[in-house]
Amino acid sequence: MTKMLSIMAAALALTSTAALAGGHCAAGKTLTEGKLTIATGNPAYYPWVLDDAPESGQGFEAAVAYAVATEMGFAAEDVVWVRSSFDEAIQPGAKNFDVNMQQYSITAARDEVVDFSAPYYTAPMAVLVSPGATDTAPTLDALRELQWGAVGSTTAVPKLTDVIQPSSDPLLYGDNADVNAAMSANQIDAALFDLPTALFLSAVMIEGSKVIGQFAPDTSDNPDQFGMLMEEGSPLKACVDEALAALTTSGELAAIEATWLQDTTGVPLIK
Amino acid sequence: MATTKAAGMTRRERFEAQQRRRSLIIAATSTLVVVACIIIFVPMTPGWAKVQRSFFNGDVLVDTFPKLLDAFKINIMIFAWSAPAIAILGLLIALARDAKSPALFPLRIFGATFTDVFRGVPVILTVYLIGFGIPGLGLPRPWNSPYIWGSLALILTYSAYVAEIFRSGIDSVHQSQRSAALSLGLSERQVMRDVVLPQAIRNVVPAQMNMLIALQKDVSLLSFIGPVEIFRQAGVFKSLTANFTPYVGAAIIFLIVTIPATRYADYLMAKQMRDRS
Numbered sequence: 001m002t003k004m005l006s007i008m009a010a011a012l013a014l015t016s017t018a019a020l021a022g023g024h025c026a027a028g029k030t031l032t033e034g035k036l037t038i039a040t041g042n043p044a045y046y047p048w049v050l051d052d053a054p055e056s057g058q059g060f061e062a063a064v065a066y067a068v069a070t071e072m073g074f075a076a077e078d079v080v081w082v083r084s085s086f087d088e089a090i091q092p093g094a095k096n097f098d099v100n101m102q103q104y105s106i107t108a109a110r111d112e113v114v115d116f117s118a119p120y121y122t123a124p125m126a127v128l129v130s131p132g133a134t135d136t137a138p139t140l141d142a143l144r145e146l147q148w149g150a151v152g153s154t155t156a157v158p159k160l161t162d163v164i165q166p167s168s169d170p171l172l173y174g175d176n177a178d179v180n181a182a183m184s185a186n187q188i189d190a191a192l193f194d195l196p197t198a199l200f201l202s203a204v205m206i207e208g209s210k211v212i213g214q215f216a217p218d219t220s221d222n223p224d225q226f227g228m229l230m231e232e233g234s235p236l237k238a239c240v241d242e243a244l245a246a247l248t249t250s251g252e253l254a255a256i257e258a259t260w261l262q263d264t265t266g267v268p269l270i271k
Numbered sequence: 272m273a274t275t276k277a278a279g280m281t282r283r284e285r286f287e288a289q290q291r292r293r294s295l296i297i298a299a300t301s302t303l304v305v306v307a308c309i310i311i312f313v314p315m316t317p318g319w320a321k322v323q324r325s326f327f328n329g330d331v332l333v334d335t336f337p338k339l340l341d342a343f344k345i346n347i348m349i350f351a352w353s354a355p356a357i358a359i360l361g362l363l364i365a366l367a368r369d370a371k372s373p374a375l376f377p378l379r380i381f382g383a384t385f386t387d388v389f390r391g392v393p394v395i396l397t398v399y400l401i402g403f404g405i406p407g408l409g410l411p412r413p414w415n416s417p418y419i420w421g422s423l424a425l426i427l428t429y430s431a432y433v434a435e436i437f438r439s440g441i442d443s444v445h446q447s448q449r450s451a452a453l454s455l456g457l458s459e460r461q462v463m464r465d466v467v468l469p470q471a472i473r474n475v476v477p478a479q480m481n482m483l484i485a486l487q488k489d490v491s492l493l494s495f496i497g498p499v500e501i502f503r504q505a506g507v508f509k510s511l512t513a514n515f516t517p518y519v520g521a522a523i524i525f526l527i528v529t530i531p532a533t534r535y536a537d538y539l540m541a542k543q544m545r546d547r548s
Binding site: 155174186 | 321326403406409411496498506507511512513514
């Protein structure tokens with residue numbers, strides 16, 4: 001019996017050292033030893049994840065995920081993907097992921113409940129307008145008069161109410177698809193998204209719509225930086241931050257951004 | 272014996288008083304034990320501190336409660352115009368299903384199909400289909416408002432249920448009353464209007480109160496197509512604070528409204544039972 005146990009222990013030790021070379025800082029800190037479980041949205045949207053298939057590594061967040069995993073010492077096949085909603089990510093209690101990546105903006109209030117990695121992307125907010133409102137000037141005065149929509153669970157909502165201060169009450173929705181539907185039904189003139197999402201929606205999802213302006217990311221008190229979400233007090237945070245710092249220094253993060261989010265230039269700033 | 276007489280109580284009364292005291296003590300003790308268990312043992316669970324911070328956060332509640340109350344006005348507004356429309360449409364559907372004349376058979380089929388479809392489809396699906404679908408046909412503003420079409424979705428779904436309750440009320444009026452009224456020379460229409468319906472409606476008031484309570488909660492489903500009513504507003508706060516307390520706040524507001532309504536429905540139900548017996 002003891003012999004069998006010791007063989008098992010040896011086998012376990014072997015497999016774990018095989019997966020995590022040189023006792024990397026993530027050893028013993030993940031849900032499943034030797035695997036990194038990453039959560040994304042359901043569905044995950046372009047350009048963050050292509051074709052709702054993060055396993056392919058295609059799309060900005062999928063690519064960053066694999067780069068971070070590699071940096072942390074995980075092989076590509078040791079990355080396990082799960083899906084989670086925003087609510088699952090913030091509920092108290094055990095999580096089914098090690099890190100969660102779905103364009104979570106880092107805010108002070110959220111940081112009290114969960115842990116965020118260092119930011120991996122700084123996303124300016126951008127204004128997407130319906131086909132009927134493409135002539136709107138990118139000024140706050142002009143924007144104020146539009147009928148607004150946004151996804152209710154995003155930081156677009158405080159931006160909308162604090163900065164744009166629309167003259168009629170904005171309509172809020174559960175996800176991007178519902179905002180699309182409302183814009184297609186001409187129920188809203190404009191919606192606020194992060195710039196890459198807005199560009200994708202205007203190019204692919206809503207015919208005739210246009211991104212007419214973006215807010216400079218550094219001018220607001222809420223710069224909308226995306227971070228990987230982890231359970232509060234997660235021991236993994238230090239490793240993830242370390243990996244992200246290494247990727248930033250080596251220029252790899254910038255290269256990934258250039259690959260997947262390259263057309264975010266040329267959108268006028270809102271005054 | 273003499274002492275009991277002096278106290279003004281018979282032996283029987285004394286026994287009953289003792290029984291009452293005894294059951295009071297047992298009820299009080301068992302309630303105390305249950306409450307004490309909840310108060311003592313729930314906080315001893317390892318995750319309590321986290322759960323308390325996430326769901327019962329005093330600061331978050333105080334911050335968000337006034338704005339939730341404000342958003343609740345939208346619920347009341349939608350409720351206020353939907354409820355009468357539901358009552359009217361529900362009654363019409365019930366009458367359509369009750370049409371006796373062979374020439375009106377298409378009306379009966381319509382009534383049956385209507386209740387089958389709208390009772391069978393989940394409310395949220397109807398809200399999506401009508402709330403986004405009909406405005407998507409190209410209606411100009413303000414006629415494509417989610418308030419209008421979302422309310423219509425609620426009205427259609429709820430009138431299907433309400434119609435069935437009215438129908439059960441109509442069926443509960445005995446056939447002999449119709450026959451009697453007809454033999455007095457009243458027309459079919461007069462029989463329905465003056466004899467059957469007044470009794471039928473009175474019979475189903477308690478059941479319809481339950482529909483009102485359910486409707487009051489389901490108004491929140493309109494949040495899926497845009498209106499920022501209390502549920503959506505709570506969701507916004509939840510996302511910003513990464514805390515579920517605003518939902519608890521919303522639940523409190525709902526309870527403040529629904530508990531008296533439920534009690535009133537119970538009262539009506541009890542009163543009806545008494546009146547009938």
